Amino acid sequence: MLTKGRNDAAQADRTFRVIVADDDPVTRRVVQQALNQHDVEVQPVKTCAELHQSVAADIDAVLLDLWMPDQNGIECLRQLRANGFDRPVVMITGEQKAQHAVEAMQAGAYHYLLKPLDTEEVYLVTRQAIRAYRERTENAGLREALGSSALEREWIGSSAVSRKVLATAHRIAQSDATVLITGETGTGKSLMARMLHGMSHRAAQPFVTISCAALPRELIDSELFGHEKGAYTGALRERPGKLEIAGAGSLFLDEIADLPLSVQPKVLRALQEREFERVGGNTTHRVAARLITATNQHLEDLCRRAEFREDLYYRVSVLRLHLPPLRERIDELPELVSHFLKKSRHPSGEPVSLDKKAMATLAQYAWPGNVRELQSVLERAVTFAPQPLLGVADLQLAPPLTAAPTASLAGRALAEIEAQAIRQTLDACAGNVAAAARVLGVAAKTLHRKIRTVCPRDGQSDHSAPVQKNAVDYS
Numbered sequence: 386m387l388t389k390g391r392n393d394a395a396q397a398d399r400t401f402r403v404i405v406a407d408d409d410p411v412t413r414r415v416v417q418q419a420l421n422q423h424d425v426e427v428q429p430v431k432t433c434a435e436l437h438q439s440v441a442a443d444i445d446a447v448l449l450d451l452w453m454p455d456q457n458g459i460e461c462l463r464q465l466r467a468n469g470f471d472r473p474v475v476m477i478t479g480e481q482k483a484q485h486a487v488e489a490m491q492a493g494a495y496h497y498l499l500k501p502l503d504t505e506e507v508y509l510v511t512r513q514a515i516r517a518y519r520e521r522t523e524n525a526g527l528r529e530a531l532g533s534s535a536l537e538r539e540w541i542g543s544s545a546v547s548r549k550v551l552a553t554a555h556r557i558a559q560s561d562a563t564v565l566i567t568g569e570t571g572t573g574k575s576l577m578a579r580m581l582h583g584m585s586h587r588a589a590q591p592f593v594t595i596s597c598a599a600l601p602r603e604l605i606d607s608e609l610f611g612h613e614k615g616a617y618t619g620a621l622r623e624r625p626g627k628l629e630i631a632g633a634g635s636l637f638l639d640e641i642a643d644l645p646l647s648v649q650p651k652v653l654r655a656l657q658e659r660e661f662e663r664v665g666g667n668t669t670h671r672v673a674a675r676l677i678t679a680t681n682q683h684l685e686d687l688c689r690r691a692e693f694r695e696d697l698y699y700r701v702s703v704l705r706l707h708l709p710p711l712r713e714r715i716d717e718l719p720e721l722v723s724h725f726l727k728k729s730r731h732p733s734g735e736p737v738s739l740d741k742k743a744m745a746t747l748a749q750y751a752w753p754g755n756v757r758e759l760q761s762v763l764e765r766a767v768t769f770a771p772q773p774l775l776g777v778a779d780l781q782l783a784p785p786l787t788a789a790p791t792a793s794l795a796g797r798a799l800a801e802i803e804a805q806a807i808r809q810t811l812d813a814c815a816g817n818v819a820a821a822a823r824v825l826g827v828a829a830k831t832l833h834r835k836i837r838t839v840c841p842r843d844g845q846s847d848h849s850a851p852v853q854k855n856a857v858d859y860s
């Protein structure tokens with residue numbers, strides 16, 4: 386008999402239930418024989434349509450043939466996932482083609498079995514699939530039991546401002562409603578999106594990100610919703626979109642202000658009707674994922690200028706979470722500094738720290754690039770500091786972006802002023818071109834071009850700011 390999980394009191398005295406979906410009667414019979422002798426109840430179905438109707442909360446696993454009469458098995462699996470079915474699915478295939486097995490695993494299958502089926506293997510793989518699911522959910526349960534506090538510790542800052550942010554985040558994480566995270570660049574919106582997912586009941590499901598600013602406009606539709614083979618020139622194979630891949634997890638739509646107007650009606654429908662089709666496809670897919678969005682722009686202004694649909698704005702901002710800039714929680718500076726310096730060691734082996742004057746200088750700075758900029762200033766200081774105690778001289782802070790008196794600009798070539806603005810903004814944004822482009826109000830591609838033409842030295846990676854690990858790479 387299949388050994389039941391130790392902590393699974395609720396299920397301790399119930400028989401495991403498995404569905405075998407195959408139009409071939411021989412396969413259905415072999416699976417029934419293989420599992421019935423271990424006290425596993427097997428429900429045979431002949432079509433995917435029947436399978437979709439039969440999956441229920443008490444089904445422990447599905448064994449699914451890759452070639453079903455009414456739907457491709459992988460397609461069927463994706464639909465099960467999109468509908469929120471998270472139990473293990475084992476694919477059965479008659480062809481020994483690794484490509485199909487790989488595709489099936491990518492689509493979320495636990496494993497695959499090759500025909501002709503071996504009864505012992507059927508039993509062992511099914512048992513392993515159910516056990517692995519158990520372990521995964523028990524771990525998620527453990528995370529819940531520990532409370533979200535472990536996750537909340539990822540957020541550094543314990544001032545009243547941060548405490549309020551975390552309390553709101555905690556409540557938002559319990560809901561399934563769409564959330565809009567706002568805040569300047571580098572305030573931790575992406576970090577918070579991951580935290581909201583991790584604190585939610587969807588934590589064991591995928592967390593999938595799509596950045597609207599980082600993708601060429603014409604690709605966003607297919608990236609989000611997927612496409613069918615031949616949907617457009619170059620679409621050589623069918624491909625699921627991020628919304629499908631997210632399944633019953635969370636889809637993080639970053640920089641939503643950059644979502645092209647042409648795609649907005651489709652996103653609105655996905656939120657309102659909870660359904661969508663792939664580009665070039667007719668099959669309607671259900672949306673099971675929760676949508677988390679973020680922006681550092683004023684969506685209300687964009688709506689007024691008709692650059693963002695008002696109906697979509699109301700849909701995405703059902704819940705809102707604003708992350709205040711670092712200058713409004715500057716009393717958290719010592720905590721953040723010690724967090725970022727925690728792992729730094731001077732070549733002498735001594736831990737790195739800041740002297741009082743340096744800390745005071747940091748506290749007076751405006752931090753236009755917020756926490757990301759702080760992280761980068763410290764990284765730079767640690768790299769070049771001659772001794773483990775950092776002083777003011779070791780800090781290279783970007784000059785204020787807007788403080789230069791207008792008179793000093795008079796008589797200077799426009800190109801020179803532009804180049805300086807670009808360099809300073811890139812510095813403030815720790816070399817992150819996408820973030821700098823948003824601050825400067827231009828598209829990232831435009832900024833890339835300008836870096837090459839207006840300040841070519843920077844284009845040859847002569848830029849002093851180290852490029853962040855999370856910087857978007859457009860090259």
Ligand SMILES: Nc1ncnc2c1ncn2[C@@H]1O[C@H](COP(=O)(O)OP(=O)(O)OP(=O)(O)O)[C@@H](O)[C@H]1O
Nearest residue numbers: 540541569570571572573574575576681756757820
């Ligand atoms: N409160 C915080 N505690 C610890 N790390 C933080 C905090 N806020 C931000 N960070 C770190 O700062 C960096 C920038 O944060 P993040 O990428 O989340 O900012 P963002 O608001 O999404 O920026 P952008 O608008 O440019 O996308 C990341 O490395 C992140 O982990």
Ligand SMILES: [Mg+2]
Nearest residue numbers: 574575576639
């Ligand atoms: Mg971000």
